[in-house]
Amino acid sequence: MRIVLVGPPGAGKGTQATRLAETLHIPHISTGDLFRANISRQTELGKLAKSYMDAGNLVPDEVTIAMAKDRMEQPDAEGGFLLDGFPRNVSQAGALDELLENEDMKLDAVLDLEAPEDEVVKRIAGRRVCRNNSAHVFHVTYTPPKKEGVCDVCGGELYQRDDDSEETVRKRLEVYHTQTEPIIDYYKAQGLVVTISATGPVDEVTGRALEALKRDK
Numbered sequence: 001m002r003i004v005l006v007g008p009p010g011a012g013k014g015t016q017a018t019r020l021a022e023t024l025h026i027p028h029i030s031t032g033d034l035f036r037a038n039i040s041r042q043t044e045l046g047k048l049a050k051s052y053m054d055a056g057n058l059v060p061d062e063v064t065i066a067m068a069k070d071r072m073e074q075p076d077a078e079g080g081f082l083l084d085g086f087p088r089n090v091s092q093a094g095a096l097d098e099l100l101e102n103e104d105m106k107l108d109a110v111l112d113l114e115a116p117e118d119e120v121v122k123r124i125a126g127r128r129v130c131r132n133n134s135a136h137v138f139h140v141t142y143t144p145p146k147k148e149g150v151c152d153v154c155g156g157e158l159y160q161r162d163d164d165s166e167e168t169v170r171k172r173l174e175v176y177h178t179q180t181e182p183i184i185d186y187y188k189a190q191g192l193v194v195t196i197s198a199t200g201p202v203d204e205v206t207g208r209a210l211e212a213l214k215r216d217k
């Protein structure tokens with residue numbers, strides 16, 4: 001299956017993507033995680049991305065599309081993938097369509113995670129991420145690690161993302177509404193969108209997502 005996950009910052013895209021990818025046996029491709037891995041390796045791409053991410057803005061399309069394309073061309077993504085955080089504007093969606101068309105492939109579904117703004121703000125405020133792997137995500141009250149400040153998965157140190165400050169979160173939400181939400185209509189026109197509520201316990205949201213994807217097939 002080839003799936004795009006869309007939803008506001010803090011909706012739980014990363015949390016759900018990890019679980020859905022495991023169940024559906026497809027790789028989880030997160031452009032945010034790819035940028036963060038570049039930042040921790042201090043690559044040129046990481047340095048460039050950080051300046052945009054810390055301000056809550058989108059990283060320029062050219063580098064983002066090239067990075068996503070490169071990841072989608074890895075052998076493990078041949079049979080399908082779950083895209084998290086890409087595409088993030090209509091121009092990236094067009095680039096993805098072109099990329100898939102060239103390979104004679106198409107998307108199966110766009111899963112839209114809906115969550116109210118006050119809830120996503122609470123989720124982001126309490127989020128803690130692993131230094132070793134930004135896909136290891138916890139929340140201080142909703143999904144706390146067994147030991148405070150320590151990742152359950154790998155024992156790494158948990159920290160608060162630089163772009164999770166109140167001011168940057170406000171900017172990220174604005175960017176989501178103005179630049180990312182329009183891709184929902186773009187994909188609705190292709191009949192690909194399935195919308196689910198992302199509120200309630202993590203397991204329930206995963207169940208809802210799997211059910212919606214099954215119904216859509």
Ligand code: AP5
Pocket residue numbers: 007008009010011012013014015016031032033035052053054056057058059060064084085086087088092123124126127128137138139140142143163172198199200201202205
């Ligand atoms: P990215 O990393 O993609 O961030 P985002 O879209 O803002 O989303 P988040 O990671 O904040 O939230 P999430 O929905 O994954 O929620 P999570 O599962 O962590 O992008 C960051 C930046 O990179 C962008 O601002 C941009 O600069 C750049 N970038 C990335 N992709 C780009 C692109 N394509 N083009 C240009 N620039 C790009 O959950 C949040 C918290 O809630 C966690 O603590 C979690 O434990 C908790 N939680 C999750 N589910 C539940 C639940 N059901 N109940 C209670 N708590 C829950």
Ligand code: ZN
Pocket residue numbers: 130131132133136151152153154155156
């Ligand atoms: Zn970890």
